[in-house]
Amino acid sequence: MTTASISRTALSVNLNKVALVRNTRHLGIPSVTRAASLCLQAGAHGITVHPRPDERHIRPHDVFDLAELLKAWPDREYNIEGNPFHNLMDVAREVKAKGLPLHQLTFVPDSEGQFTSDHGWTFPQDAERLQAVVAEARALGARVSLFMDADPAQMAAAKAVGADRVELYTEPYAAAWHTPERAAQLERFRAAAQAALDAGLGVNAGHDLNRDNLTAFLRAVPGVSEVSIGHALIADALELGYAATIAEYNRCIHEAFA
Numbered sequence: 001m002t003t004a005s006i007s008r009t010a011l012s013v014n015l016n017k018v019a020l021v022r023n024t025r026h027l028g029i030p031s032v033t034r035a036a037s038l039c040l041q042a043g044a045h046g047i048t049v050h051p052r053p054d055e056r057h058i059r060p061h062d063v064f065d066l067a068e069l070l071k072a073w074p075d076r077e078y079n080i081e082g083n084p085f086h087n088l089m090d091v092a093r094e095v096k097a098k099g100l101p102l103h104q105l106t107f108v109p110d111s112e113g114q115f116t117s118d119h120g121w122t123f124p125q126d127a128e129r130l131q132a133v134v135a136e137a138r139a140l141g142a143r144v145s146l147f148m149d150a151d152p153a154q155m156a157a158a159k160a161v162g163a164d165r166v167e168l169y170t171e172p173y174a175a176a177w178h179t180p181e182r183a184a185q186l187e188r189f190r191a192a193a194q195a196a197l198d199a200g201l202g203v204n205a206g207h208d209l210n211r212d213n214l215t216a217f218l219r220a221v222p223g224v225s226e227v228s229i230g231h232a233l234i235a236d237a238l239e240l241g242y243a244a245t246i247a248e249y250n251r252c253i254h255e256a257f258a
């Protein structure tokens with residue numbers, strides 16, 4: 001059994017919802033780059049964006065503006081999510097062609113108009129088409145993370161297509177937080193993460209994580225390298241401000257390892 005020596009989990013802030021509000025007027029506020037600066041200054045380890053094909057929130061210029069900003073933060077990471085069979089790889093190629101930072105690509109099997117991400121890749125069905133695009137993404141110099149449901153039986157196949165990490169889709173855990181199913185969900189995610197570690201994969205996690213459910217998740221699930229959090233974190237920032245919110249989420253992470 002492989003155990004990852006994670007001193008603490010990295011917090012990557014997803015800025016989709018800042019862009020969503022910004023796009024409702026032609027005023028450029030709230031600024032996505034200012035949000036990123038304030039979050040990084042407050043201790044966020046990275047920035048995540050999901051430039052969906054319909055541009056409902058993050059738009060191509062946001063991707064490049066953030067990459068430019070992250071040049072000044074060489075110890076932080078930039079994670080771009082998307083479907084590699086839609087627009088993601090064109091975005092990734094252009095970021096790299098401009099010599100801009102791009103540390104991780106998270107492949108998500110969303111359809112173009114999907115309400116939000118709600119499932120991971122499926123093996124063996126997706127293996128053949130993923131193999132080549134994972135290889136291309138890695139050749140661009142990006143770590144590749146596959147968005148996956150918490151199914152231990154799928155982890156070896158994720159490794160076999162060349163992924164570096166999996167991102168466990170945590171909505172089922174979040175949805176169970178106030179129900180008797182919480183413990184069963186934590187065990188499901190523990191088993192999936194352990195299977196990923198045993199397969200030689202790194203473990204990320206995300207979707208509907210928040211200040212209430214984050215610490216318990218990190219205590220129960222081994223070896224989580226990174227959590228990417230957006231919706232709840234930005235909602236909290238509307239109340240607390242970015243700096244206090246990042247401090248609070250980093251406190252939740254630290255508490256899991258205390």
Ligand SMILES: CC(=O)[C@@H](O)[C@H](O)COP(=O)(O)O
Nearest residue numbers: 016050081108116117206207
């Ligand atoms: C992959 C995932 O779970 C989220 O990162 C996703 O980016 C959320 O997308 P929306 O912000 O469009 O709901």
Ligand SMILES: NCC(=O)COP(=O)(O)O
Nearest residue numbers: 014206207208228230231
């Ligand atoms: N990969 C998950 C992510 O980036 C943000 O998801 P959410 O916190 O907005 O649900």
